[in-house]
Amino acid sequence: MDRSQGERIAAVLAVLACFAVLAWLNGRYVGSGAGQVATYTLLGLLLAIACLAGLAGLVLAASPSLRPAGYRGALDAVSRGFLIVIPFTALALLADLAFGWNAATAFVQAAIMTSGAAVGVEVMRGGDKKLRYLAVCTAGAFAFSMAWIGFSALFTKAAG
Amino acid sequence: METQYLPTAGSQLEGRGIGQSLRSALTMILNPAQVLKGAMERVPWPVSLSISGLAFTLFFLQTGLDMHRVGTASPGAAVGYTFLGTAMGTMGVALVAAVAWAASRPFGNDRSLDWTVRAFCLAYTPTLIFCAVGLMVNLVAGWNTAVAFGVTGALWAIYPIIAICREMTGDKLAASLVISTICGGLVLCGWALLGI
Numbered sequence: 336m337d338r339s340q341g342e343r344i345a346a347v348l349a350v351l352a353c354f355a356v357l358a359w360l361n362g363r364y365v366g367s368g369a370g371q372v373a374t375y376t377l378l379g380l381l382l383a384i385a386c387l388a389g390l391a392g393l394v395l396a397a398s399p400s401l402r403p404a405g406y407r408g409a410l411d412a413v414s415r416g417f418l419i420v421i422p423f424t425a426l427a428l429l430a431d432l433a434f435g436w437n438a439a440t441a442f443v444q445a446a447i448m449t450s451g452a453a454v455g456v457e458v459m460r461g462g463d464k465k466l467r468y469l470a471v472c473t474a475g476a477f478a479f480s481m482a483w484i485g486f487s488a489l490f491t492k493a494a495g
Numbered sequence: 496m497e498t499q500y501l502p503t504a505g506s507q508l509e510g511r512g513i514g515q516s517l518r519s520a521l522t523m524i525l526n527p528a529q530v531l532k533g534a535m536e537r538v539p540w541p542v543s544l545s546i547s548g549l550a551f552t553l554f555f556l557q558t559g560l561d562m563h564r565v566g567t568a569s570p571g572a573a574v575g576y577t578f579l580g581t582a583m584g585t586m587g588v589a590l591v592a593a594v595a596w597a598a599s600r601p602f603g604n605d606r607s608l609d610w611t612v613r614a615f616c617l618a619y620t621p622t623l624i625f626c627a628v629g630l631m632v633n634l635v636a637g638w639n640t641a642v643a644f645g646v647t648g649a650l651w652a653i654y655p656i657i658a659i660c661r662e663m664t665g666d667k668l669a670a671s672l673v674i675s676t677i678c679g680g681l682v683l684c685g686w687a688l689l690g691i
Contacts, residue, residue, distance in 0.1 A: 418668065419657055422676040423650065429680055430646075434687050441647045449654035452525045456658075459526075469525060 343407075346414040353424040354383035357446065360431050360439040365487050371494050382486050386479040387413055390454065390472070397471040398458050412461065416454030416472070420446045440487070444480050451476020516542045520620040524651070527618070527658035535614060543616035548584040550619040553626035554645040555580025555689070561639040579689045587685055588615055591678050595660060598674045602664035614659045615678075621651035649686070653679050 358379025362372040388410075395401055395409035404411070423446035430436045454476070455469030519534040520542070530538075558580075559573030568576070592615035596608050622645075629644025656678055660671035 415668075418672065419654060421672050422653055422657065422679055425676045426650070426653075426679050426683060430683060434683075436642065436646070438642050438646050441642065442650060445647055445650035445653075449651060452654060453657075456526060456528060466526075473525065 343411055343414065346418055347410070350387070350414055350417045350420055351380065351384065353420040353446075355380045356424050357420070357427060357439065357443050358383070360427055361443055361487065363431075364437055364439060365491050366494055375490055378486065378490070379483070382482060386482055387417065390451070390475045390479060393475045394454065394458060394468075394472060398461070398468055400461050401458065408461075412457040413454050416457045417450040419450050419453050423449075440484075443483060447480040447483065448473070448476050451479070513542075520546060520617055523617050523655050524621045524624075527655035528662070530617070531614060531658060531662045535610070535617070538613060538617060540609070540613050540616075543613040544585055546623055547588045547616035547619040548581055550623035550626055550648065551580040551584025551587070552577055553580070553630050554622065554641070554648065554686075555583065557626065557629055557633050557645050558641040558686075560633055561641045564637070564639060576689075583685055583689060584619070587682070588612075588619065591615060591681050594681065595656070595674050595678050596663070598677065599660060599663040599670070602667055602670050604663040604665075606663050611659070611663065614662075615656065618652045618655035618659060619649075620655075622648035624648070625651065646683075646686075649682060650679075652682075 355376060358376045359372065362375030362379065366372045366375045391406060391409040391413045394412055395406055398409070401408045401412065423442050427439055427442035427446075430438050430442070451473045452469065455472035458468045458472060459465075515534065516538045519530045519538050522534070523530050556573070556577040559568055559576035562568035562576075563570060563573045589612045592612040593608060595615065596604065596606070596611040625644045625648025629640040629648070632638055632644065633640040653675055657671055657675045660674045660678075661668065664670045664674070
């Protein structure tokens, strides 16, 4: 395994770990009891994986400069862009555990939307300088954040 | 010919200059790196300071209104919070910028403290937009908006702050994430200490 591949895997794992933590924080307010919180956390993580994979596909379809690198290159741009969920996760933990604020949803939404813009900037760094790539990535992130809101609403309804 | 800005020039907020400054401020929301590499030099410090100052003024005003609505703050205290917000958005943000500037020095930061403070103030453009909308919702609908709009707006500033840190650390992502987390934490702690 070369260094760049190791870094790529580390970036993906770091992003997924952050989403697991954010889902857990959010799940403490959406679900009741350890079972529901664990279920919400697992489903939230799966949703994040699906959305990140979908966003990578969208980025690949919209960005000609990434096509030589294929899906792996697109996933690399997405994982690098989404690394900025790390500060959001740390601050969400601070806000929730130290200050007792029920603001996990705000952290998740802001993290997803700003990460989408960061993915767009990563794509533009790769050669596609046009702003429409930024718009595509931001739109994809918006869909991701809407999916998270919908998932939380459905879970709340199902959990009763 | 480019418009030249001098800190003491009375006409610096006029005409094309203010248009460029506003465009730079709005670009800072989604593509901060573009502003930091170019147009940042043309944004005068009064504009930058006004953005973060007004953003936190509105943020803390909403905090005061929310607390007054639930009976935990008097009208006078709500006004007091507003002034605290102004101080936080100017002196507080400048202090946080100074922390980031000092923390990025070991990574080869060659940007000036003045540049860093102006960039950090401009990073709060999304906060200003969120807080302006939040204040309208607060006054018109009577909702408590300090967390939903204020905190969310403050969080949106983290993305430009990461871009600023990347610019100052020579694009070292890990260092930038750590420094921006510290900066975001200082702002949250400031709000928690002053606003609650």
